[in-house]
Amino acid sequence: MANLNYSDGMASQIYYAAVLFLLVSLAIYYIPGDVWYSDASNYFWLIGVIAVWRYSWKLLNLGRALLYKHTVYPFIKSQALKNYRDPQALYVLITSYRMDPKMNFRVYQSLVEEAQALNCPVHIVALITDEADLRIFKILQSHIEHKQNIFFHNIFQKGTGKRSAMYDGLKFIKELGPPPKAPVIFMDGDTMVGKDAIKNAYAVLNNDAKLGAVTTNNRALVQDDRSFVREWYRLRMMNRDMYMSSHSLSRKVLVLTGRFSMFKAQVVMSNEFIQSINFDMIDHWRLQKVRMLTGDDKTTWFYTLKAGWDMLYLPDTYVYPIEVLPKRNFFASSISLTQRWSGNMLRNNYRALRLGWKKLNIFPWIAVLDQRISIWTTLSGPLFATAIMVWQSADFFWVYLLWIIVSRFFQSMLLFISCGQFHPVHIMLLFYDQFMGSIVKSFNTFFLDRQRWERHNTGRINDQQKNLGSGVMWVASMVFIFVAIIYVIVNTPSLVLIR
Template identity: 40%
Template structure:
C-alpha cells in the first residue's frame, strides 16, 4: 500500500532488499559451514546440554501449538464467525475516538479522509471525537469532513489534549460519548491518529461485534506503512507477522493478550461505563517494591484488562487490516527500536501480574498459561545464546559456530511456517526474529525490574515515578541490583552445567583451557565415563 500524500511511507521493501536478504542469509550459512571442523566437538557438559534441550523442546512445542491454533482459527473457526457476521444488522450508532499528537498535516488529511470515506461507505450515523493538539488539525479535519457525504446525524467533536497526555483526552472523549446516551447496540472505535483504515474496516469489524453477543471487543490485523531502510521496514513487518499468528491462536480461546490501540472496536455500554473510563484516565498497578505506579503508557492494556476483568470475550478479525504509519524515533536502529520495545514490553509487564491474579476461571486456562509464559520467556529466550557462549568459553569455540548455524536454519524454517499461515515472508525476517528474541528478552528483563520507567516515543511526557513512597528495604534493594542479581543467576545456572566436566583438550585454542584449568576434576572423563 502506498499513500500519495505520504510518498516516503511504503508497506514493503523492494526487490533489492529481498535480494540482499537472500545473499546475506545464504552467505552466512555457507561461511559458517566452512568454519566447522571435519569432526564436531563432543561436549562434556551433559547437564547443561540436557537443560538446554528440554527448554528448547518446550519453547518449540509452545510455538508449534500457537501455529497450529492460529491455523485452526483462520481456516475453520473464523470463516463461521464471518458467515454469522455477514447476516448481522449494522449497529444503530457508531462512535469513533481518534487521538493525534502533533501529526503532520499530510498524515492528518490521509487518516481522517480515509476514516470519513469508511463512515460514508458504512452508512451508520457516526460521532467522531478528535483529540488534537494544534489549530491546524482542526482546520484539516473540518475540511475533510465537509467534503464527504456522510450519513445523516454524523458529526465531529474536537477535544484539545491540553498537555495532560493521551489518557486524559481519551477519558474526556469517552465522557462526551456517554453524555450522548448511546442507544442499545451502539459501538465505539478507539484508534490512533496515525492509522489508516483498510477498505470496509468499519463494516466488517462492527458486524463481528454485532453477531457475537458475548464478545465485548474486537481488534484487527496491522499492516504497517513504514518510512526507513529495508531492515527497518521488515522489522516492523516481522513483528506484525508474529502478532497475526499470536492473535489467531489466542482468539481460538475467545481471549486476546491486548486490544491494540491502533484500532479496536468495543461495545458502547462497555466503553462508556464508569469502570472503563476510570481505567483509561487513572489506571495504576501496585508493585511490591516500588509502591503504586501510575500507568502513563499502555492505554490499550488498560482497556484490555477492563474488558477481561468484566467477563467479556474478545476476538481477532483477521480478514480486516488497518495500516499504522510507522517511523523509528531518532538515534539509529538499535537505540530507536530498543526505546519502542521498552515501551511495548513495559506495558506488558505492568499488566501481567494483575491479569494472572484474575485466575484461570476468569482468564480461561490458555490465556492464563500464556500470561505465565510471558514471565518465563524473557529468561528462556536468553538461555540459548548464554549456553552457547559459555560452552564456547569453557569447552570448544566450535559450539558458537554450531549455534549460529542452528539459529539461521531454525529461524528460516520458522519464517517459512509463518509464511504459510500469514502469507508474509521475507529473508530479512530471519534476522529480525532473532534480534527481537535476544534484545527483546533483555529489554523485558529490564522492564520487569523497572516497571516505573515509562516514556512516550512521540511525546516528551515521562512517568513521574511511583505514586506512593516505597519502603526503606525496597529502596535498598534497588532495581539495578535486582536486575544484576537475576542476570548473574541465569549465567551461573548455565555455567554450572558447563563446568561439570573437564574442558575438551582436542582444540588447544579453546579459551576454556586458559580460563578454567584450575577447576578440572580428574575423576570426570566425559559422557561415556
C-alpha cells in the same frame, strides 16, 4: 506518503539470501570436528530441552492460528454478515498528538470514507492539539455535505497525556447517550482505516451477545527507506497475527490495540471503565503502587476482561498504522520502542495472572504466564553459548551461528505458513528481536515504574533509592543465570567440544 507495497524486489531478496548462504558455509567450514562426536552431544541435549519446549509452543500456536483463521473465523464472519444491520449510531474516539497535517488528513479521510457507507449517525470525537486539525475537518466537511450522518466533535487536549484526553473524550461520548449495543471505536490519529474495517468489525461484534470488543489486523506503513526496518515491522505484525489468531480460538486476545479496536458502548460507558482510563495503577510487592501512564490499550483490555466479556481478533480486516522510528538510529529506536511495549505488557501481566484461568480461559492464561518465563528461556541460549566460548573454545561461535540460522529459519517458515510472507533477513531479525527483547524485558521486570511516551515527555522519574534497588536486582539476576550455566558446564565432564 505511505508505501502500500510490501515487496522489496528480487535483487534485495537475492542479496540477503546470498549473505545467509555465506554465513552457513563459513559456520559449517569452521565447526570443530569433535562437535559431531557423541561425547559432545550433551550440549545439544541441554539446550535442546528448552528448544523442544519453545518450538512445541510455537507449533501449538501455529496450529491453533490456522484452525481459527481458516475454519472458525470464516464461519463467524459469514454468520455475522448474513445477519448484518447498520448500528443505531457509531462513536469514534480518535487521538492525535502533533501529527503531520498531511498524515492527519489521510487518516481522517479514510475514516470518513468508511463511515459514509453506514446508514446511521457517526460521531467522530477528535482529541486534537493543533488549530491545523480544525482546518482539516472543515475541508472534509465541505466534501461530505451531501451525507449528513457524520458529526465532528473537537476536544483540545490538556497536554497531560493520552489518558486524560481519552477520559475527556469518553465523558463527552457518555453525555451523547449512546445505546448499549452501539459500537465505540478507539483509534490512534496515525492509523488509516482499511476498506470495510468498520462494517466487518461491527458485524462480528453485534452478532454475538458475549463479545465485548474486537480488534483488527495491522499492516504497518513504514516511513523509512531502509529495507530491514520495514521487514522488522512486518515481522512484528506477522508474529502478532499468529498469536492473536491462536488466542482468539479461546475467545480472548492479550491486547485490544489502541491502533483500532471496537467496543460495545455498554462496556466502555461504565464508570469504572472510564475512571480506569484516567487513573489506573497496579500494586507491586516492592515498588508498591505504580500508576500506569502509558499502556491505555492494556487498561481497556484488562477491564473488558475483568467484566467477563469475550474478545476476538479479525485477521482479514486491516488498518494501516503509519510507523516512524522515533530516532534515525534503528538500534536505539528498536530498544526504545521495545522498552515501552514490554513495560506495558509486564505491568499488566501481574494482575492478569491474578484474575485466574477461569476468567481468562486456560490457554490465554498459560500464554500470559509464558510471557514471563520466555524472557529467561530466550536468554539462556546466547548465555550458554557465550559461556562455552569463554570457558572452552571461541570456535564454538560457528556452532552457535549455525544453530541461530537453522532455528530461526524454522521459525520464519512457521510465520510463512501462517501469514504467507517471507524475507531472508527475517532470520537474523528474529534472533535480534528475541534476544534484544529479552534483555529489555528482563530490565523492565525490575523497573516497572519507568514509563515514557515517544511523542512527548509525559512520564515518571523514579527516586534514586528505587532505581538503585531495581538495578542491583537486575544485575544480580543476570549474574545468577550466567553462574548457573557455568556450573552446568563445569559439572558435565563429557561436555568437551575441543580436544
